[in-house]
Amino acid sequence: MNAPRNTQYRHLEAHKIAGSMGAEITGIDLSQDLSEEQLADIRAALLDNLVICFRDQVITPDQQLAFARRWGDIHLHPFMKGMESHPEILAIIKRPGDKKNFGGAWHTDQMFSPSPAMGTILYAKEVPSAGGDTLFANLYLAYESLSDGMKKIANQLRTVCVGDNFRQADGRTRVDRSTSQSGDMQVKDPGEVQTTSIHPLVRTHPETGRKALYVGGHVQRFDGMTEEESLPLLNFFMDHAIRPEFTGRIRWQNNTLTFWDNRCTQHFAINDYPAETRIMHRITVCGDKPF
Template identity: 35%
Template sequence: MTITELDRDTTTAESVYTAGGIVVTKLGERIGARIDGVRLSGSLASATVEAIRYALAVHKAIVFRDQHHLDDEEQWAFAGLLGTQTQSHPTVHSKGKRLLPIEGAANSWHTDVSFVDRIPKASILRAVTLPPYGGATTWASTTAAYEQLPDALKALVDNLWALHTNLYDYAEKLDAGSSDPALTEERRRYQDEFRRNTYETIHPVVRVHPETGERTLLLGHFVKEFVGLESSETAALLQLLQSRITKLENTFRWSWESGDVAIWDNRATQHYGIADFGDHTRRLHRITLAGDIPVGVDGSRSRVVQGDASEYSVVEEPARLPGFDGH
């Protein structure tokens, strides 16, 4: 069952939401919803946790308002109800090993930590300090993008693999929008830490979502090359596929307010932090949850070329959710 079909037949979803005591409001046709009626904590009822998980599977990116009571500890405790928390990052440890402070904006489309074999299944982001303007985050549905591909393109990408790596040019992205030399130097130090260990993993371009059975495009700015293609061919095809993913109708944009929390399914989305807030401070705290090793259409799994991510995260194999039967 596709997300469109599930949305048309809302019996399962509504019963899960009602049992969990949450109210789900769609914010976009293909991605995005706001969840009301819940005070996030580490002591939520199991029915509420399952309702949140289900809403995430259906809507791919969900947001919560007015969670002012959350601090780092309570955010960590809440995250543990949804899965096993990873370390903050495979390479960036200078700011702690549990939460990763997001300072600035990525300024490019990506799936979190796709350069390791065990890509996180979800990310939980909490607003801490916000600029007076700008700094929104936009998510794109890689599930919707795949569903919209013509059959000829599906036939191509279903059998295509891509090399993802953390060794790419962060400097230009990090420096965008900043005129403060001190900020630029700090970001260059972050870049050096980000790249201190090399990770390279070959992933299927189309992965089968373990909980929904949907097919999603696994791409983003960590892609270095498509296996078997020349660099010019990689660039052209990546641009084509990314344009499909980031088509405005496949996206959902959120303007942050104090007390906001966002959760996204990292297996079915890309996101983009917009660097349009000048030299103002933008700080959000992120926790990622352990995921599985991606499986392609033919059943083959991602394979490591370089780098051991076992200290960063365990591997978790989730069960299929009710109401989904894939394609």
């Protein structure tokens, strides 16, 4: 049932970090211009492993951006304000005293957009002495492990995804969430950007052709149903999608860069370092319309 993860790469090595997904990549220096061959291997490693991490990468924001641009256009966050010097990069900052963290619920990025991010490239600038890991879940396995009967039902459903109301975050809205930050992270008005979208619950990955159970905290209900009608089944899909055997975690170190595929994974940033600072630089790459 697991994805084939034993591709032989010519320009890097991939070391698995969990049974279901995830790999640490060695042999790549992201401060250098990558060749097309290296890039092709990184793409294969991402498709095979869903989440890939590179340790000990000493890179500038410009170098992180240059790497991200090799994958497509940069997706700007409609709600969160980017760095002054690099608006395409979101600085995710949590300091001692901040109660909430960014991404502290199971979700997949920008699911509320008509064309959600294909991937996210997160770079650790300063991490706590322990904690602050990020959990990931393999949504291919979530789909493939359903019974035929449930697959049939899932294939007929479409989700209504809302940017402003994270169902998993106790119903806190974007504005509620922003006021909990120390001021390092600022929200902006999304303006005309569409922040509610409808997607198929079962999504076909445009590159691998595999089906994934495309659920996350932005899903409010199923299309054509009330919230009350949707919740029992939605809760089942949400719980099922994060079964421990479908998950893995990244333990960050300073200068770790992780690239994940939002089309077939969910993630959850753990908020377990109340007295320490965590600073990450995040870039999302544009994706296509789920089908």
